[in-house]
Amino acid sequence: MLTSIRGLTAATLSAGLFLSATPALASQTVPEEAKTDIHTGDIEISEDLLAASAALDGTDARAPALSLTPATERASAPIEDGTANSVEGESGFTFSANIAFATEYRFRGVALTDGEFAVQGGFDIAHESGFYVGTWASNLDETTVGYGSAELDVYGGWGGNLTDGVSADVGVIAYLYPDAGPGDFDYVEFYGSLTFGLGPAELTGGIAYAPDQDSLGSTDNLYLYADVGVGIPDTPITVTGHIGYTDGFLTFTTDSEAVDWSIGAEVAVGPATLGAAYVGVEGDALIDPTGTFTDDAFVVTLSASF
CATH class of the missing domain: 2.40.160.40 (monomeric porin ompg)
Known part of the structure; x- marks a missing residue:
């Protein structure tokens, strides 16, 4: 009678870091000042290139940090006690x-x-x-x-x-x-x-x-x-x-x-x-x-x- 009724692995992260760095590597070209002796394999570096390299040492040329989307952050976060079985609650049904x-x-x-x-x-x-x-x-x-x-x-x-x-x-x-x-x-x-x-x-x-x-x-x-x-x-x-x-x-x-x-x-x-x-x-x-x-x-x- 009615009275009254869910990470990203290290390999994935490594792949993401590699991919984020790839465009920078692909866009680099060897300047004319740097030439290789095909007989000895030695690289001849001009003074202009050395100066440019020294200038780069003082700049921030680091690859951009890995940016995670909100969905990725949720996926990579550790599962907290009490939320491992929250699928039913997230569906809106009790x-x-x-x-x-x-x-x-x-x-x-x-x-x-x-x-x-x-x-x-x-x-x-x-x-x-x-x-x-x-x-x-x-x-x-x-x-x-x-x-x-x-x-x-x-x-x-x-x-x-x-x-x-x-x-x-x-x-x-x-x-x-x-x-x-x-x-x-x-x-x-x-x-x-x-x-x-x-x-x-x-x-x-x-x-x-x-x-x-x-x-x-x-x-x-x-x-x-x-x-x-x-x-x-x-x-x-x-x-x-x-x-x-x-x-x-x-x-x-x-x-x-x-x-x-x-x-x-x-x-x-x-x-x-x-x-x-x-x-x-x-x-x-x-x-x-x-x-x-x-x-x-x-x-x-x-x-x-x-």
């Missing part, structure tokens, strides 16, 4: 993965594992432009709502900063139930949210809309929600709160309306987060005989992102 273990799986307040343990995880690929695609999966209780034993979500969208302290996220998600029984269960939902940073607090308001589909009983479904998280200064602890309103098929009620809520806290240590929340949902005909489908519950989740 790959991430996540995994979670929860005492139960709650979707908008409703228990989809019938109070049993849930194993969840997914993968995301994001581009520096803000566009992303991803997938997420969880086990289900086969008899709770008849969706089978597994849920697979596939989604894509765009997320990024609009202004300083304000970010947005929009996209579309497909909820798939690969081993559900006969009938239509898969459905598509569009979502969008705005997040505001206010000092140590973050406030998110969002909407999710599933249009008319056979799997929703030929009706639509609207979900509105607000999330708040407040970090406690100088600690890894964040206090969280959530409230949501559902109008449509996914309330599992007779009047198609329900309100879900939660309050909890999270502790983040490196890539791992340990969270605990008290979750509830209110609505007509929500209390089932077993007491596990929509009753309030204390849910503990251990998750990690890589």
Whole structure:
């Protein structure tokens, strides 16, 4: 369930130095004052040539230094630790993965594992432009709502900063139930949210809309929600709160309306987060005989992102 994704060698350098010096050598001619006796091989050097040679000794007649283009400089520079495997980063794409273990799986307040343990995880690929695609999966209780034993979500969208302290996220998600029984269960939902940073607090308001589909009983479904998280200064602890309103098929009620809520806290240590929340949902005909489908519950989740 979507919640809320490389040197130049010495030979090359030597060749470059040789080539840079070649034009100077090619343009030199032997002056008439320097003549070779073909019989003895001795070179007769005139006084004028000796004077010219002495004058050259006092001038800067060195060959020009080798000039490297920026691309060559990068190629000849040593590879630094931490950049040897930066090809993926330079392409603009980032790959991430996540995994979670929860005492139960709650979707908008409703228990989809019938109070049993849930194993969840997914993968995301994001581009520096803000566009992303991803997938997420969880086990289900086969008899709770008849969706089978597994849920697979596939989604894509765009997320990024609009202004300083304000970010947005929009996209579309497909909820798939690969081993559900006969009938239509898969459905598509569009979502969008705005997040505001206010000092140590973050406030998110969002909407999710599933249009008319056979799997929703030929009706639509609207979900509105607000999330708040407040970090406690100088600690890894964040206090969280959530409230949501559902109008449509996914309330599992007779009047198609329900309100879900939660309050909890999270502790983040490196890539791992340990969270605990008290979750509830209110609505007509929500209390089932077993007491596990929509009753309030204390849910503990251990998750990690890589």
